[in-house]
Amino acid sequence: xxxxxxxxxWMWDLLEREGVVRFPGAQGRIPNFDGAEEAARxxxxxxxxxxxxxxxxxxxxxxxPVRLRALREGKVVYMAVPRLRDARPFIELDPARLQRKLGxxxxxxxxxVLGRASTIRGAFRYGRSVRLEEMLPIDLVVAGSxxxxxxxxxxxxxxxxxxxxxxxxxxxxxxxxxxxxxxxVHALQVIKGPIPMTRHDVALxxxxxxxxxxxxxxxxxxxxxxxxxxxxxxxxxxxxxLRQQCQAKETK
Numbered sequence: 001x002x003x004x005x006x007x008x009x010w011m012w013d014l015l016e017r018e019g020v021v022r023f024p025g026a027q028g029r030i031p032n033f034d035g036a037e038e039a040a041r042x043x044x045x046x047x048x049x050x051x052x053x054x055x056x057x058x059x060x061x062x063x064x065p066v067r068l069r070a071l072r073e074g075k076v077v078y079m080a081v082p083r084l085r086d087a088r089p090f091i092e093l094d095p096a097r098l099q100r101k102l103g104x105x106x107x108x109x110x111x112x113v114l115g116r117a118s119t120i121r122g123a124f125r126y127g128r129s130v131r132l133e134e135m136l137p138i139d140l141v142v143a144g145s146x147x148x149x150x151x152x153x154x155x156x157x158x159x160x161x162x163x164x165x166x167x168x169x170x171x172x173x174x175x176x177x178x179x180x181x182x183x184x185v186h187a188l189q190v191i192k193g194p195i196p197m198t199r200h201d202v203a204l205x206x207x208x209x210x211x212x213x214x215x216x217x218x219x220x221x222x223x224x225x226x227x228x229x230x231x232x233x234x235x236x237x238x239x240x241x242l243r244q245q246c247q248a249k250e251t252k
Contacts, residue, residue: 001194007155011147011189020186022061030060030144030157033186035210040065040184043142043208044073048180052139054078056090056169058162059120060144066184068118071095072111076136079123080165087240088129089168093117098126132168132241138175141166143202145183152204152218153195154183163223164235164242166202171225171245181222182206190214200227 002010012026015033022032033039043049043066054076057067070077077093095114102109116122143162147155156162169175181202187209197203203220206213226245236242 001196004155004196005158007191007193007195008146008158011155011191015186015188018188020188024061028157030058030062030146031186031189032061033189035186036062036184037065038210039186039208040069042210042213043182043184043206044069046182046206046208046213048140048182048206054136054138055140055142056080056138056165056175057142058144059123063142063144063184064118066142067093068115071114071118077118078130078135078138079120079127080161081129083159083161084165084168084239084241086129087244088131089165089239089241090130090132090135091123091127092130092135093123093127097128132172132174135174137173138169138179141175141179141181141202143181143183143204145185145189145204147189147191147195148183148185148204148207149191149193149195150207150214150216152207152216152220153197154202154204155195160232160235163200163202164226164239167200167223167226168241168245170223177222177224179222180205182208184208187211199223200230 015021015026015031020034056078059079067077074095078090081089099110117126145154181204183204197220200223203218204216
């Protein structure tokens with residue numbers, strides 16, 4: 001069985017060899033794949049999507065159609081600040097707030113703004129940085145994936161930040177125990193071989209490809225919060241919100 005690093009290299013090479021990757025490429029990234037818009041459309045057919053008022057979504061290019069669809073449907077979108085480096089660790093994109101800023105006659109402008117806001121750069125321009133206590137409860141988590149399995153195992157790009165964002169939101173009560181987690185991927189990213197999973201890895205409830213939606217029935221469970229004994233000291237040193245949470249834990 002390949003370890004996670006080997007699986008990532010294999011997947012990045014496969015996607016590039018098959019010619020299904022868009023700019024900016026696959027290596028070292030959540031791959032931007034052909035058919036991302038159709039995968040987002042299929043994702044939006046799910047009841048868990050339709051019921052969600054606020055979603056947490058990764059900032060990577062292949063999920064831009066997901067973020068744009070969410071904003072167009074009036075959902076509040078939260079994107080993490082890269083590497084959680086700010087004391088306000090999330091960017092909030094609220095279409096209603098943007099509409100109020102534009103005024104009643106700004107519908108055409110709003111469509112343009114939402115398109116820009118769904119990009120990484122645009123999110124910082126049009127969104128607002130928020131503290132954890134300023135956020136709405138999150139109803140749905142959209143994760144970026146390098147590889148997935150039909151039973152809900154997920155392989156990220158290796159930094160561990162997506163899992164940490166989930167754990168932080170779980171720790172602070174922003175997401176509940178049964179929150180659905182979804183992803184969009186190319187069909188080639190759905191692999192048969194096992195993906196090693198640990199207790200801090202986020203698993204998937206639904207996988208949307210351009211061809212289908214997979215209900216995984218995942219058996220892995222989700223992180224219950226931050227596992228402090230597994231947290232690398234270097235992350236605690238550079239992530240302000242983690243230090244705050246650690247201090248709060250120690251004073252209880």
